[in-house]
Amino acid sequence: MTYCVGIKLNAGLVFLSDSRTNAGVDNISVYRKMIVYEKAGDRFMVLLSAGNLSISQSVREILQVEQLKEPNHPEPITIWNATSMFDACRVLGQAVRHVYDRDAESLKNAGVEFNVNLIFGGQIAGEGMRLFQVYSAGNFIEATAETPYFQIGEYKYGKPVLDRVITPDTDLDEAAKCALVSMDSTMKSNLSVGPPFDLVVYEANRFQTDKVVCIDMQNPYFRMLHQGWGQKLREVFDSLEDPVWDESHTETPLRTQAGGRAKPLKKISRAEEKLI
């Protein structure tokens, strides 16, 4: 499995990926799932991949040389000369379709689904930052202010904290922290997601970044997050009062067949209200 997240903020972009792949729990390996495409001052793009590893590796391989021929364009569009992230993403979509044409039938004959999920984001000089999610069919959607992040792979465990924290106004380091907490929750609940983690933080309109880091379990910051988040979460949980069982009954009936009779319902309320 895999967990990758890409976040688009007013201040910039944050990308985080794990590096564990598995073909069954008895076959766990480490593969990096992030690639940075950078032409300093001109374009900065990051690709995160999940799904069938042979497909995503093939896509990454041919993306470098993929050419999108358009009648109204003098020369073919590549990720290196595209004038918009949208066009660059179309090149990526075409790369996915080329791998499909090449491999899908054989995969199907082997009973393997053609499954790849990609997050592709960045900025090209002349336009703002953009973030896309690309599907197995080569089609894609773009992140908006209402939905400023994409996740691929094992996304559910790590989604609640993103939903609670991330808005377009979130600052970059805070978003990086949030992505790492999201990764930590995912890693805790799914064995097939694991370190090292690749983190890239891009500041708007820089067209390059030096904030690229590989984080393993020895990383002091991630260790602090891992321990601190778990421990403080527990403290918060303990700080919330337990329910108090009220002797009065609610109206709502619980549909029950307990020996054929209906069950009376108690109320639960808060200690402080009992004291009033």
Place this chain on the structure above:
Amino acid sequence: MTYCVGIKLNAGLVFLSDSRTNAGVDNISVYRKMIVYEKAGDRFMVLLSAGNLSISQSVREILQVEQLKEPNHPEPITIWNATSMFDACRVLGQAVRHVYDRDAESLKNAGVEFNVNLIFGGQIAGEGMRLFQVYSAGNFIEATAETPYFQIGEYKYGKPVLDRVITPDTDLDEAAKCALVSMDSTMKSNLSVGPPFDLVVYEANRFQTDKVVCIDMQNPYFRMLHQGWGQKLREVFDSLEDPVWDESHTETPLRTQAGGRAKPLKKISRAEEKLI
């Protein structure tokens, strides 16, 4: 969708279920997914169901009258005369198989998978409390001290908090609180899980309970949890320091094709360490 959780503690059992079903987002309904079977002083059992509603309702219907005939038993085993939760669960498994025999082929012809998931737990006089998860095939597994809870339906969003809090020594009200926080996280991230919620708390060796409650969004305790957990989670998040980007570089290379050159990696560390 559905989210149900059953927890087995030394002190007793906790059961929580949502009440939302959907046949597509344009067809959302409220169905209770919990039934309590109680013969005061003799047995107390709770059934939670997820999956295809027509299947789970049929199972619940026939479970009342289901009989397991055994050569070495003078009279057929039912959930009302079973001498162990294990036998009661076998009766439930047989009920699932009867519904399978009745409906599976027609469902298959209609392209519908025979899909039902059940949590069944309780206590019968003469033995300790037991908690089971029953699958579509009518087979089942039992909770242990290492894995003291079961979830069915949309389980992922709500799993991290259970993993962090629940142990066999957790007390009942704390476990009820944990189940409700788990439900709150699930509800927040999945539209198809919603109130009202049915909560049952059973104390060991009581063979009955009056702690049965239906919780809607007006419930003052759940409202407090819903707001308090979200707000305090945010405070904890804010209390964790942001990463500090260190000028020194790590050894680990990030596999990258950024314009063909390898990308140097920074370190992230903790503010306090920078100060040392």
